[in-house]
Amino acid sequence: MLLLTLLLVVLDGAIANVALPSIARSLQADAASTVWVVSAYQLAVLVAILPCGALGEIHGPRRVYLSGVALFTLASAGCAFAENLTFLVLARFVQGLGAGAIMGLAMMNLRAAVPQRMLGTIIGLNAMVVAISSAAGPGIAGAILSVASWPWLFAVNLPLGILVLAGGRLLARVEGRKRRLDFSSLLANTLMFILFFCGAERIASEPVIGAVLIGGAIVCLSLLLHLERGKEAPLIPTDLLAAPDFRVALVASVACFCGQMLSYIALPFYLQHSLNMPPALAGLYLMPWPIATAIMAPLSGRLANSIKTAWLCATGGALLAAGLLIAGLSPPDPYGIAFLIGAVMAGAGFGLFQTPNNRILLLSAPKARSGAAGAMQGTARLTGQTLGGISMSILFASLPLSAALHGAVLFAAACAMIASLVSLSRGRYEAVGQAGAA
Numbered sequence: 001m002l003l004l005t006l007l008l009v010v011l012d013g014a015i016a017n018v019a020l021p022s023i024a025r026s027l028q029a030d031a032a033s034t035v036w037v038v039s040a041y042q043l044a045v046l047v048a049i050l051p052c053g054a055l056g057e058i059h060g061p062r063r064v065y066l067s068g069v070a071l072f073t074l075a076s077a078g079c080a081f082a083e084n085l086t087f088l089v090l091a092r093f094v095q096g097l098g099a100g101a102i103m104g105l106a107m108m109n110l111r112a113a114v115p116q117r118m119l120g121t122i123i124g125l126n127a128m129v130v131a132i133s134s135a136a137g138p139g140i141a142g143a144i145l146s147v148a149s150w151p152w153l154f155a156v157n158l159p160l161g162i163l164v165l166a167g168g169r170l171l172a173r174v175e176g177r178k179r180r181l182d183f184s185s186l187l188a189n190t191l192m193f194i195l196f197f198c199g200a201e202r203i204a205s206e207p208v209i210g211a212v213l214i215g216g217a218i219v220c221l222s223l224l225l226h227l228e229r230g231k232e233a234p235l236i237p238t239d240l241l242a243a244p245d246f247r248v249a250l251v252a253s254v255a256c257f258c259g260q261m262l263s264y265i266a267l268p269f270y271l272q273h274s275l276n277m278p279p280a281l282a283g284l285y286l287m288p289w290p291i292a293t294a295i296m297a298p299l300s301g302r303l304a305n306s307i308k309t310a311w312l313c314a315t316g317g318a319l320l321a322a323g324l325l326i327a328g329l330s331p332p333d334p335y336g337i338a339f340l341i342g343a344v345m346a347g348a349g350f351g352l353f354q355t356p357n358n359r360i361l362l363l364s365a366p367k368a369r370s371g372a373a374g375a376m377q378g379t380a381r382l383t384g385q386t387l388g389g390i391s392m393s394i395l396f397a398s399l400p401l402s403a404a405l406h407g408a409v410l411f412a413a414a415c416a417m418i419a420s421l422v423s424l425s426r427g428r429y430e431a432v433g434q435a436g437a438a
Contacts, residue, residue, distance in 0.1 A: 002113070002171075003129045005069055005164050006106050008066040008157055008376025009099040010133040013041060013074075014292040015141035017094070019150040025152060029085040039201065040089045044096025044104065046382055051186055052101040053108075053375025054235055060176040061108040061371060066168045072162030079154035095154075100378075107362050107374035112172040123301055123359050177233075177368055185235050188240065192220035192353025200386050202395035237372040240365050246373070249360040249428045252313060253380040254387070256320070256353055259415030263324055266408035271339070273401060275332055288340055292347030293354075300355040309356035310426040316356075317420025319349030321413040328409030346406045353419065360426075388412075 016038050024034045056064040075098060078091035106126070114122050144152055145159045199213030221236075228234035271282035300312055327342025358377060365373035391411060395404040 002106055002109055003125060005102055005209070006159065007133045007318050008125065008160055008164075009072065009102050009128055010335065011093065011140065012099065012154075012157065013038075014047075015144075015153050016041065019141055019145060019153055022145060022150045023085075023088070026397040027082075027085045029087070033085060036089045037085075039092040039197070041096040042382070043194065043197045044410075045100045045432050046091045046189060046379070047098045047190050048100025049378045050235055050372075050375045051181070051190055052232070053104040053371035053373075054181055056101075056105040056108055056176075056371035057233065057368065058176045058179055058181065059240065061105045061112065061137070061369035062168065062171040062173055065105040065109055065171070066165060068160055068162050069168070070098070071095075072098030073158060073165070074098075076154045076161065078155035080151040080158075080317055090275035092100070103378040104375040105371055107358075107377060108174075108370035109171055111362060111367065111370050112174045121151070123350040123355055123362065123378075125298055125301075126197060126358070127198060135175045148330070179233060181235070182328040184225060188220050188224040188227060189235060189308055192217050192224060195220060197386070203390050204397040230324070230359050233369065233372065237365075237369065238416070239378060240369060240372060240376065243364055244345070245360055245362045245426055247355050248299045248422055249313075249364070250376060250380050252317070252353075252422045253357055253361065253417045254384040255422065256317060256350070256357070256419040257381050257384025258388040259320065259324070259419070261385040262355045262392055262412035262415065265344075265389070265392045266412065268404050269401070270328055270409075274405065275336055277336070285336055286343065288343040288348070288408055289347035292344045296348045296351030297355045300352045304356040304359055309336070309360055310423050313353050313360075313423035313426075314420045316349045316353030317353070317416045317418075317423060319352060320346050321349070321420065323347070323349055324413045324416065328412075329406065336437055349416070353423070357423065388415075 020034045020037060021387055023037060024030065027034075031203035052064060052068065072095055075091050075095035079088060079095060079430055099183050107123075110122055110126065124189070141153060144156070189383075195213045196217035199210045199215075199217060201210075202213065205208030224236055225238065228236060228238070233239065236247075241250070268285065271277045271285055277285065303312055323342045323345030325342070327339045327346060330338035330342065361377045361380075362370065362373050392404075392408055398404070399407060
């Protein structure tokens with residue numbers, strides 16, 4: 001049930017892109033404005049994920065999680081029945097708030113629901129679901145749009161959301177630890193992500209304004225850290241960041257997801273412009289990546305029981321980097337064999353890295369702080385992907401297409417190697433099976 005809900009929210013982040021032209025025509029809106037159908041959802045997730053992690057620790061993860069599912073489901077109905085773009089964007093923002101609760105507390109609920117010995121496997125399945133749903137989103141959206149109008153992209157969430165709510169009692173009941181959540185901290189958190197997101201959106205087209213907005217986000221982060229200083233369970237979990245294994249895993253996650261987003265944007269352009277593939281064929285050539293990730297992610301969860309997670313993450317990051325270089329920089333061949341080999345290597349490396357790294361992020365935190373750990377895991381993913389998107393925008397704006405694509409592949413490989421080397425530094429003090437015994 002938890003994995004089904006996670007599938008829903010990740011899919012909803014991926015399918016709307018495909019529907020934007022249809023939405024623009026149906027609601028008689030311009031293309032630039034319809035982009036907010038996607039952006040509003042992403043922004044709301046960023047704003048909500050840390051506060052929802054904290055609320056889960058205060059009021060219990062099941063209650064806040066199911067509240068998020070209910071909000072997500074109701075907002076999906078609002079999206080399906082939206083008659084103008086303004087209402088649709090607002091409904092998508094509310095939907096993102098619900099998704100933030102789901103993403104932020106999925107791991108806390110998983111930790112409470114399964115025995116300790118099974119956590120590695122479950123975290124691997126979690127990584128597999130995210131990989132498959134991210135990759136399958138555009139295809140599923142295309143299939144739905146081929147037989148129905150765009151509102152059905154959101155209407156299909158309704159029966160699944162109701163099913164999850166009906167089975168909500170199956171989730172383990174974990175009592176919260178009462179504490180106060182300051183309004184000033186919530187406001188600083190909200191402003192921080194709004195300024196960061198808006199700055200990231202404008203950094204390529206209006207670099208000065210974008211830089212000022214991102215600078216404002218940094219000021220809000222400093223203010224938030226000041227407001228939360230000395231608290232037992234701060235909103236930005238500095239107590240968890242004080243632990244070297246958690247801090248290293250978080251930095252490595254941001255770097256890895258930055259490389260992933262760069263490659264997800266650059267490689268389709270490479271296939272269509274450098275190898276002259278039609279879009280449908282390019283989509284098929286991209287499928288080996290998520291397939292390899294889906295195979296490797298559960299396997300790496302089992303390997304983490306007997307091999308240091310630092311070694312697994314370092315190997316996964318290096319394999320991801322090598323695969324990207326092979327896929328994106330090999331001389332073109334008529335059948336794209338080098339690209340397929342590189343895509344398989346990159347996908348396998350991504351899966352090998354993600355499961356043990358997520359395992360460290362979750363299990364290095366005390367159970368009472370699982371909400372903060374899960375929220376930081378989601379924040380690291382979203383932050384890395386946003387940084388990757390910013391980097392790709394700058395490259396597109398600064399260089400010719402061919403040079404931008406080569407630069408993106410090199411930068412993505414460098415990010416993967418940073419994730420590898422940062423992870424390797426954790427091996428100095430990590431014992432074999434440490435995560436599994438945490």
